[in-house]
Amino acid sequence: MSIAASPSVPVTTGSTAVPPNTTATSGHLDFSQLTDQQFMVAADHMGLEQEIQVILRSPYRELVVQIPVRMDDGQLAVFYGYRVQHNGVRGPYKGGIRYHPEVNLNEVRSLAALMTWKTALVDVPFGGAKGGVTCDPHRMSRQELQAMTRGFAQKIDMALGVYRDIPAPDVNTNAQIMAWIMDEYGKKHGYTPAIVTGKPLNLGGSLGREEATGRGTMIITREAWREMGGDLRGATVAIQGFGNVGSWAARLFHECGAKVQAVSDVNGGVFADAGLDLDRLTEHCKQTGSVVGFDGTRAIDNGELLSLDVDILIPAAMGGAITKANVEQVNARLVVEAANSPVTPEADEILERRGVTVVPDILANAGGVTVSYFEWVQNLQQFHWSLEKVNTELEQRMVAAWQRVYQRHQDDNITLRTAAYVEAIDKVAAATRLRF
Numbered sequence: 001m002s003i004a005a006s007p008s009v010p011v012t013t014g015s016t017a018v019p020p021n022t023t024a025t026s027g028h029l030d031f032s033q034l035t036d037q038q039f040m041v042a043a044d045h046m047g048l049e050q051e052i053q054v055i056l057r058s059p060y061r062e063l064v065v066q067i068p069v070r071m072d073d074g075q076l077a078v079f080y081g082y083r084v085q086h087n088g089v090r091g092p093y094k095g096g097i098r099y100h101p102e103v104n105l106n107e108v109r110s111l112a113a114l115m116t117w118k119t120a121l122v123d124v125p126f127g128g129a130k131g132g133v134t135c136d137p138h139r140m141s142r143q144e145l146q147a148m149t150r151g152f153a154q155k156i157d158m159a160l161g162v163y164r165d166i167p168a169p170d171v172n173t174n175a176q177i178m179a180w181i182m183d184e185y186g187k188k189h190g191y192t193p194a195i196v197t198g199k200p201l202n203l204g205g206s207l208g209r210e211e212a213t214g215r216g217t218m219i220i221t222r223e224a225w226r227e228m229g230g231d232l233r234g235a236t237v238a239i240q241g242f243g244n245v246g247s248w249a250a251r252l253f254h255e256c257g258a259k260v261q262a263v264s265d266v267n268g269g270v271f272a273d274a275g276l277d278l279d280r281l282t283e284h285c286k287q288t289g290s291v292v293g294f295d296g297t298r299a300i301d302n303g304e305l306l307s308l309d310v311d312i313l314i315p316a317a318m319g320g321a322i323t324k325a326n327v328e329q330v331n332a333r334l335v336v337e338a339a340n341s342p343v344t345p346e347a348d349e350i351l352e353r354r355g356v357t358v359v360p361d362i363l364a365n366a367g368g369v370t371v372s373y374f375e376w377v378q379n380l381q382q383f384h385w386s387l388e389k390v391n392t393e394l395e396q397r398m399v400a401a402w403q404r405v406y407q408r409h410q411d412d413n414i415t416l417r418t419a420a421y422v423e424a425i426d427k428v429a430a431a432t433r434l435r436f
């Protein structure tokens, strides 16, 4: 969890009634355009019929809601929240909820579309959705976060449902936030654990869910690296982001014998030539809230992390990390997108030209939604799986997805990203044709 409750810090975000941010983009990037561009490359390659393109390019439903919250200092803050349901032809809408100051409708739209392709790619019977609230959770107390989360859950209640739309955690949200959403939903609809995934174990969460995205990233990296003639044992790795995805990926790479030489978070990074001691680093992070200042390491910034001379680079933080401006500094041979949209299309093209392999987000971080599916299944059956079963099923699905994508990449002589989109779009398009 990366939410630091700090009740004494005055809250500025959302403290005045500002209109919802429906058109602005995070920084200078229009994520919605970026995802659409990736979709169109694959759609053109497949010769996808126009009428199916129209359906698959735009979201099915978008909700923008106002969330007034009485803050600890007595002031009324007005937050804005979003839930975008991109496509539900293959099953209930599924996707995480993000809390971040830069959350906006365009970004949520793009992330919702990515979920449609991700669920199809790993062949779980879900559609794609995403949600978010524009807020700065690091500057909110636990009480304020709970009030905002419950307010958001009430406002989007009409769009949720066990067979309609099932949220999960994403950036700055975690099992506790899922518990509050489940509790709020339960007040109206009765005990419904399957309404969210990524819940605490004591409320019906699944073993293996917390580490699932990082585990999926490790499995896909291992397969890709093997295809490139390598072995994770002894491979050098740098990871941007040390939250849920980055920290679990780091530990799992280490378990496989890889040397995780550098990690970073929003405050900066650390480097150790011989590899980081991840148990001690995790402890340091728990105590200080950041990787920065970890003993026996050299301090680096996020720019330097991306340029390190490592075998494998894992962007596991925010979108738009590798752009036209910094892509020439990337020295790794393999970039695995654990984050959503960390490589912009221009940067992607440059990496391709330079012979750097990029494994796309919809494959590299699909482990999370895969185990979310297992959690949902367990909740519906009121039955628990062992950790071994969860991990074995995850391994099988991720490897199968990798093999389908790799085969398509080779058969059609297209990038791994386009191959992943083609595989995913194919499934969603087939279901769409049957429905209309």
Ligand code: NAD
Binding pocket: 001, 002, 169, 170, 171, 172, 173, 213, 240, 241, 242, 243, 244, 245, 246, 264, 265, 266, 267, 302, 316, 317, 318, 319, 338, 339, 340, 365, 366, 368, 369
């Ligand atoms: P998190 O909130 O747990 O962690 C985010 C990490 O990124 C933190 O260490 C934070 O300090 C760091 N960070 C934030 N801004 C940064 C910046 N500008 N530069 C460097 N580091 C920065 O979030 P998470 O759940 O680990 O998600 C990380 C990424 O993975 C996101 O892109 C998310 O959409 C994607 N993802 C997450 C899941 C999941 O199951 N949690 C599933 C699929 C994809």
